[in-house]
Each structure stands twice: as structure tokens, then as C-alpha cells.
Amino acid sequence: MVAGAQTSWVVPAAVFVPLLGGCAAGLSSAWSEKARRLVLSAAAVVTVLLTGRVLVQVSSGEVLEARLVRMTPQIWVHLRVDALGALYGIVASVLWLLALAYSFGYMADEHRLPRYYAFFLLSLGWTVGVAYSGNLLTFLIFYELFSILTYPLVVHEETPEALAAGTKYIAYILVGGSLVLLAIVYTYFLAGGQDIGAPLLNAGVAKGQLLAVFWCFLAGFGVKAAIVPLHGWVPDAHPAAPAPFSAVLSGIMVATGTFGIMRVVFNVFGVELVRDLGVGRWVAYLAAFTVVFAAVLAMSQDDVKRRLAYSTISQMGYVTLGIALLDPDAATGAIVHVANHAFMKGALFFCAGLFIKRLGVRSVRDLDGASKRMPLTAAALTIASLAMIGTPPLAGFVSKWYLGIGILDSGQVWYLAVLIGGALLAGVYLLPISYRMYFKEPSAAVVGALSEEGGSREAPFTMLAPLVGAVALVILLGICAAAPFLPLEVAKSAVEGFFR
């Protein structure tokens, strides 16, 4: 335990406010729609404020913690926030707030809303819990709850495809989760129940055991982070889930896997030990393959959401690559990319949801000429796509820049080809959507939408506002990247701690 850690009520509050909000939503079937929305928004806004306060305090150098339950005399369920966790917490809560607002419009005519909202807010609580975990046991608890209790959201539409995707999801996640469990138990066996802080394991342990633990962790988190041989659930779960949940699924859930890998590399093993083990190289190979392979697959997808799902796999490959290079700049890039990607991909999924709701279109081909019906959505999609391929001064540029610098610093210049090739492929699979929307003759679906109502098919304010918000964040995170409390600065301070 680091001296100077101070107990704060804000930390558990940030975890429990969304949990309570979720419970309330679960009981809300008899409430009026207005009351439910009020409670939900209040919970989400309060969470954003609390995580924001945590971020501000942590950025000013404080270490916050709170002890919850004593499991055994040695082991507490224990929250403790460092810069990485604080950043992850605020990104999650902001994206959740946007997605929740979007849900109000998107889910209005869906069934079983109390169930949806309950699990939606609960999963925010688990995520913040994961971010703020003070030791591996706490991490495990929140991580598993988070993984398993999102199943109802994946299958929410209860179509056969959704149920099949849900089965696939739960199978993958449970296998991954049990590997994580195994690795954590092994770590406890080797290192005891220390807090996350200084690296838990040290070179004194036999190398074979360290390698076993490492690969267990990596395979477990790799399922969540969609590293290529383990990515199977992602392209099915995303199109099946409702769009607002797809957004957080892509933006945060998949990223939780990479967050786990960061914790493993930086906190459980420590950079030095990983370097000594020589495993970074292999993880980097996997990640590089993930980047390119998933991007190539994304090119051939016709379903917009499926294409975005493959894009997520590819982009998470960047994050894993950034971690695996074991270089401060690359790690900064990786952490920043998690934050940037959350909002970029969130915006893209919001757009995809609007296409489904407003035009009834899921396929790229049917989007021809859609900009005439939905000019704002088309503009948002274009900006988010450009950000995704790393056009300055948008958000994606910042993270790719740091990744590039990190790649060069670490001396493995050939990964630059992966970085640039992946970005180029991102252009190849994202930009044609924009082109079709702006410059192709309207497709049958779009023309149908026109004759039905005439004029604009732009979404109502409740759905448009979160989209515009996400796009504004994408621009802000690019133009104001270096401002205090924004991801870049926080990531830099986090990385400083890891590479001491």
C-alpha cells in the first residue's frame, strides 16, 4: 500500500450510484416514462460528476481509496484509484451518459424497458468498479459481474440471431473469465493479496510459472479485447445488440479487455519483468496481425454494424500493440486510443442506429444518397470516420501519433507499416460509406423513406444530441488534446508511474 492514500467517499459512490440507479430502473415497470428517465439521467449525470471529481483529484497527485468488505483477514474488497483507472472511469461514464440519452430515443418503442435500463446502468457500475479496483480480487469480482450481466443486453431483441449471438458471447466470455480467474488465483498463490500499485510479481519466481500466468492472463483478457484468434463473439454480438449498447460494447467493453492487459503488463508484472520474459514481442505480433486481418475482413462486410465491429477489433489491436511495445510513448498512445476510440466508435454506432431506426437500413449498399435525408448524421459519420483513420486535428490523430512515436522509439520500425496500413484500411472500409451517402444516387430504401414522409428523416433531438455530443468530443479530444484533465495528460501521468 502506498503511503498517502486517502480514504474518500467519492470512490465507492461512483461505483454504487449507477448500481442503485440500475436497481431502481429494474423496479420501474409501474413508473411513468418521465419518472424513469429522470431517475436514470440523474444516476448517470451524478456518476459523471463523481468520476470527474475523482479524475481531478487523482490528476492532482492524490491517491484515493476505500475499503468495502473484508473477505479474509488478508484480503479486502478494496477500491483504489490511480490515473489509469480514473481516466477509464470517466470515459466509461461519459460514454454511458451519451448512450443512455440516445437510448431514450432509440429504445422508445422497444419491449421490456425496465430490464434493459436496469442492466444498462448496472453495467456502468461494474465498469467503474473494474476501473477503480484496488486489488486483483476486486477486479475479478467486478470484471466477471460486468461480463456476465451484460448478456441480457446482448440478447435484448430476443430474435433468433440475437439469442445465437448471446450464446456465442456468453460461451466466449465465460471461457475467458475462467482463464482470468485461474491466472488471478495463480498470482495470489505467487504474490499474495497485495494491492495494485508496485508490480506484484518479481523475477524471483520461476520463469515457467511467470510465463504460465502471463499467457493465462493474456488469453483471458484477449477474449474480451478481441485479439484475433479469440475475437469470434465481437462480429456477432454487435449487430445483434441494440445500437446504444453496441456503442458501449465497442467503446468500453472490448476496451476493458485491453484495460485488463494494461493492468497485467504494468501493474501485475511490471514493464521490466515483461521485458525480461520476452513476451512483449509475441503479443505485438498477435496485435499487429489483429490490426491488419480484422481490417481486411471489415472491407468485405455489408452490414454497417458488422463492419464497425470488425473495425473495433482492428482498433483494439492498436491498443494491444501499444501496450506490447513496452515504450512510454506507445503506452500513452494506447491509453489515449482507448479513450478516443470510445467516442469515435460510439459516434459511429449512434449513426448506424439512426440508419436502422430512421431509414430501416442495415446494409452499406442501401445507404446511397442518404445524406439528403439525414445531413447531420452524414456529417457526423464523416467526421468520426476521418477521426478513425487519424486525420488531424481530430482525436484519432493524437493517439496514432503517439503510437507512431512509440513504435519508432522502441526501434521496431516495421510496425509503422502496420500502423499506417491499418489506418489506410480503416479509410478503405469507412470512407466509402460517407461517399455513398453524399454522392450516389439515392437507393430504394432512401427513396422509400422520402416518399413516405417527404423531406428530412433526421432523427429527433434526443438521438441527435448524443451523436453531436460524441462528435464534439472527438473534435475536442483532438484540438485540445494537450489540455489538462483530458486523456493525453492523464495518460502521460499514468505512464510516468508505470515506467518509473
Place this chain on the structure above:
Amino acid sequence: MHAEAEAYVSALPVAAVALPLLSAILVPQIGRRSTGFRNLFVAIVVAIDLAIVAALVPQVAEHHRVTASVLPTFMGGLRFAVDSFSLLFALFTALVWFASTLYALDYLAHEKHHDRYHVTNLVVLASMLGVVMAGDLVTLYLFFESLGLVAFLFVIHAETDEAKRASVKYFWTTVLGGFALFGGILLTFALGGEGALQPLPQEGPVALKWTAAALLLLGFGVKAGMQPVHVWLPDAHPVAPSPASALLSGVMIKAGAYGIFRTVTALFRPQIAEHLEEHAWAFSSQLGIVVLWIGIFTMFTGVCMALLQSNAKRMLAYHSVSQMGFILAGIGAAGYLGAHGAMGIAGGLFHVLNHALFKACLFLGVGAVYFRTKSLDMYHLGGLAKRMPLTFAFMAVAAAGITGVPLFNGFVSKCMIHHALVEAYELHEVASLAFAEKVYIVTCGGTACSFIKLIGLTFLGKPKVEYGPEVREAPPRMLVAMGILGAAIVTLGVRPQLVIRGVFEPGLHLWGLHFDVLEEYLAEYFLRWGDISSVVVAFAIGATVFTVGMKTGLFHAHLPCWLSIDWWYLQGVRALGRGATLVWKAYESWLHAVAAALRDVRDGYGRARARIERWYRRATVVLSTGVTETLGQRAIARAELALEVERHEEVREAVERAVRVLGSAGIAEESDWRDAIDAVRESASYIAQRLFAVRLAAIQDAVRQGHARELLDRLEGLIADTAPCRDRVAMAALAAAADRRAGRDVVRRLAAAANAAASEERFDLKVRAAVRARPAAVDRLASRAEVAPTEVARGAREVFEASSAWSRSATVSWSRWALDMVRLAVDAMTRERAGRVFDTSSSEESVLVTRRAITRYARDMSFNVAVIVAVLLAFVAAVLQGR
């Protein structure tokens, strides 16, 4: 020498970039209210921007380098730094932009999307100024990307199919170039640079240096229309509206030239110092020679392609490629000459400026022709000089500029580049550079020929079509725009000192290069016979080519498609697309294979589980109630039961009849009565037993032949048919009873009676008839083939059939024989016992069933006991052995 000259901070660079950007936001709002006011607004904004850039001139003259920084939150901030060279680019950018904007106000009358054009116009202006005034590479990259991406809207403006195709090609080459540039800039950081446009540290691996330089060249070269990545240019420039073409060709490709200029003469040159070793220039000199040759190649192929065009704008676009070759050759020569490269730098950059002016003017002129005639085909025009005299005059001035006629601006810059090439040759007397110099002259000749063709075919001669009254002089604003450019062309042609002394000498001084050679040029060569003679040679070549070309139709030649680099790119892109699809297909089929394998495993597991469950159930049943029956066994058992009932019925019938006969006979004696009845019963039993056996045998035969199911279906009918036999049995029994009571042996009579009854009945035939009603075995095979033609079964059958016929038949016959033997033995045992053990008169079915079950159970239990005993014995033996 004065690299660290005092950096003067000024707000003007920021203002020059920010003004058009912010104004662009207002354009749609204003345009919605009034187009006239919007036009005024746009023109004023561009004019003010020109004024701002002009206001930088005294600042730069005084302080040499003006810097500014803004938006510190973005990656260390956007930095601007303006030295003489930047200012040169910014000046002509703003000037040409002003002319083009003025021109567009009229020209766009026939186009759509005016607001979009003007927004694009302003944003691209801001980006262009941002590129040339950028103080570090990140800022440069930002503006370079936004320039490339936003200019896409210029190319696609008309939204015709041709424009869409061209714009898509433009877009992807731009994106590719952008990524190459991104990689190159990152690599300069790896080489120890800090992002500034300053010399990189000398040390660093050479391979990395070359990679960085190649990526930077590629990234900037795409924009600059450098061979072999120029392919977008001849498509994109003609389809844009003419004022936009003027900007694309005149100004925007100069962003690429600017980048290459900075790469060669700033990034990869050695540090600026008082005295430099010769070898410090080694890398930049090698890079220079590469750029020089790229330039020579570009200028020559560009001009060749230009000669083959009939579309005037397309021809001008190829000339843009060619002229960029001139510029690259100048910059390359400067790089090669190192510290003495002043002539190359000055020539190259002067040509940048000149090309911007005359190429913009040419595009505007051709645009004016198109505006009036709606035609761009040179071979279909002619004689326009009378209809559009002013346009003709400006076009002639611009053509004189580009062909290098003395007293027009192109003359100066072309001669300077020529001098630079000659200097480069004289440095080490490399023969190939002498060849380059020859190519240069020939290219100048080609250029001359091209413009003789353009002016001659379009404006001179006789009209080839009837012009309507709408073909008249261009509107005044368009003429003013061309006039501004024409005036600049002449001014610079007459007074090149303005630029040479005003821009190049201080700029070169700032970068520590010797500029005496420029003064020498002005004094010794400018407008002297030496230079003019080379122009005359060029024009002679041009006139010859023109005459030959027009006579022989050389200008209409079609090159084979494989000669065009564009075609190869297209093949490459297609191959990549196919590759991606292939990867996806392979991945998908792999997924399917995995899914199928998983399904197989699941099904196999299910089958195995079902089988085990079945075994388990059977085993439990066997252990609790004895062996369960097969279909055949069930048929036999049912038949046996039914026949047994029938047997009892026959006996009872006989007994009842005996009772009636005895009753009528009036026998009262108790013992007599019983004896008589017993005798009848015994006789009837015997006959019935024989009949039972015969019938059962028939049934068993049928079952053995595989008709169990049919038998089960028709058993009731068969048994019912046997009822008439009762009568016969009773009669025979009664007849035999008397003899029997008399103590005579009646067995033979009874047997005969039984045989008679059996042969009368022919139960076997009935059975056969019953089962033949359906050809059972065939049916069953057919149904099986229908119901479960699984892959596995088919495969197994195929394998089975493939095995040799002999072994199959042998196996089958052997196993059939063995089975028959076993079955016969079991039949014999069970039938005997069933007949013998229970021979009572109860015909209750339930009693019969129970009795039968007990029989079976006893039999099976005996087996079980035998097994248990055997196991116990084995156990005991093992124990004994253990001792």
C-alpha cells in the same frame, strides 16, 4: 548563417489562416439570404487575405523570419514560421486565389452548389496558406491533409460520372500520399528531429534516412503530380470547374513542391554553419540527384502525354505535370549542388511562382472559352481571336510565359533552371547530367509545340464550327481576373530583379547559401544572346514537331494501355480488392468448417450419449426383468400366446361337446363321467398340441424370414381364421375318446387326425399370404433409404460395397448359418419347456402372460446365476492364486 535570427512574433500568419476559415462558416448563412451579398463577401474576404499576406512583406524583409503560435492545446500547438520562401508561396497563393475567386463569381452561373464551392474555396485557401507558413511538421501535416481532403469537393463539384471517377482516384491517391507523409514525418522524429523545418541531425542510420526521405518525397510528390504518382492529376484537374482547375493546377500542387523543397533543402541539409565540410552535404546531394532525375523524367513524359491530348484542359493538366518536372529538376539540382545550389533553388522557386501565374491564367482562359462555346476540344474550335480578343491576348501572354519567350516570366525561371543543370554537370562532369540538360531543351521544345497547337487551333485559323451569337467576349470580372495574372506575368518577365533581389537573396542568406551567382546571372546572362538562343532552339524543335505531328496524325496516336502507369495501378488495386475478398471468403469458409466440425462433435456426442443411454436402459431392464425382446421375439411371443389361447379354446370346445354328448347319453356314474371327459380332454390336448406346434413353426418361419412386423399387424386375423379347426378337433377327440377308454392305443389315430386338421387348415400358407400382402423387406429398405440417408451411412455403405464381394458373401453366409443354428437351439429349448411345464387348463390371458414371463425370468435368472457363479469362481481362483 542566421538561422537563429531573431524570431519576430506576429499575428499576421494566424490571421491569414483564420480569416478564410472563420468566414467559411458564415458563407452558407449569407448565401441562403442573398447570393449577391455572398459573392461580395467572399471576394472581400479573399482580398483582405491578400492584403494580410502582403502586410507580411515588410515584416519578413525586416526580421527575416516571422513566427506565430496558436492553439497550444493541440499537440504542442500550431506553429507558424514565415521566411522569404514561405512568403513567396503565400503571396502568389493569395494573388491567384483572388483572381480565381473573382473569376468564379461569373463562371459558376452555370454550375450548382455555389455555397459549397465558396466554402471549399475559403477552406482550401486557409489550408494552403497554412501549409506554406507552417512552422513545424505537425502543423504542416495538418494543413496538408485538410488541403487534400477538402479539395476533393473541388474535383467532384460537377457530380458527373466522370467527375466522380476522377474524384475517387484523386481521393485515394491523396489519402495514400497523406499516410506516406505521416510515416515520413514520424521517421524524421526517429532521426532526432524535433518537428521543426530545420536540418535534421547528421548522424542516424542511412537506411532510415532514405526511408524517411522516400516517404516524404512520395507524400509530397503525390500532391505535386510527380511521376509516377501523378495519375490523379490529368483526371482531376480537367473535371473541376475552371477557376478550381486554376487553383488545383496553379497553386495546390505547389504545396507538394513546397514540401519537396523543404525536404531537400531544409530537412536533409547539414546544419547551418559558417564553414561546412564537403562530405556533410553527401546525403542531400544524393537525394538531390534522385529528385533531379525524377524531375527530368516527369517533365519529359508529361510533355509527351500533353501532345497527345485533344481536350484543352487535359492538355494543360499534363503540362502541369511537366512543369512540376521543371521545378523538381531545379530543386534537385540545388540539392545536388549543396552549398552552391542557389541557382537551382532560385530557378525552381521562381518557376513555382511563374507556373502559378501562367497556368492559372491559361486555365481561366480555357475556362472562358468553355464558358462561351461549351467545348474543350481544340480540334473543334478555331478562329476565336476575333470573337474573344481580350481572352486571346491574355492567353497569348500566358502561353508566352510558359514557353519561355523572352520578356515573359517563364523565360527567366527556365533559363535559371537550365543554368542550374549546367552547373550541376560542370561540378563533376557527370555525363548523364549532360544528357539531362539535352532532355531539358527537348522538353522545352515540346512545350512550345503544345502551345503553338493550343493557341493556333483554338484562336487562330478559320472556325471549324458555326458560332452562335452567345460566343462573345468573356464577362468583365473574368477578364479582370485574367488581366491581373497577365500583368504579373509581364511584370516578372521584365523585372525579375523584384523577386530575385527581394525574395531569394535574403532567403538564401538566411539559409547560409551563396547567392552571388544570382547577381552574376542578372548581370551576365539575363536577356543575353546565350539564353535567348536556347529559347530559339526550343521553338525550332517545337515548330518542327508541330508540323510533323499535324501532318502525320501523330497527335492522335493511342498508346497501348500497359504502357500507362495508371493501368498498372488499377490492376494493383483490383488485385488488392480481390485479395481482400479472397481473405474474407477463406475466413468465412474456415468459419463454416469450424462450425461444421463443432456441430459434428455435438451430434456425435449426442449420438454417443443416446447410445449409452439405450445400453444403460437395456442393461437395467435386463437386470430387473430379464432380456428384452426384439421385434421377432415379440411377434413369436404374441403369436405363441394367441395360439396358446387357441389351443385351450380347442380343448375346451371338445370338452364342452363331450359334456353335451354325455348329458344326452344320460351317464350318471360319477367316475365314468370323469373318465370320459378326461379321455376327450387328453385326446383333444394331444391334437391341439400338435396343431399348436405346426402353427407356431409356420409363424417362426415367417419371422425368421423377416416378416415380424407384418405378422404383428395381422396376427389377430390369422388367429381368428383358425377357429373353424375347433370343430374338427372336437370331433376327432370325441371319436378317439371311446377307443381310448377302451384302452386301445389311439396315438396314431390322433396324430393322423392332427395331420389331417393341419393339412386342411394349411396355416403356413395363410401366414405366407398374410405377409406377402406387403413385400416387407424391400419396403423396409426403401423406407430406411428415405428416412436416414445420412452422409455417414452412405459413406459406410460405399466402403462396405467397395470391399470384395467374396469376403462379403462368405461372411454373410457364415454368420447367417451360425445365427440360424443358435436360433434353432434356443427355439427348441424354449418351445419344449413352454409346452411341458405348464399344461393346465387356464386360458386367462393374464395368467398366460404371467406364466410366460415367469418362464423367461427363470431362464434368464439361471443365466445370471451362472454368470455370478462364474465370477465368484474366478474371484476365488484369483484369491487362491494370490496366495
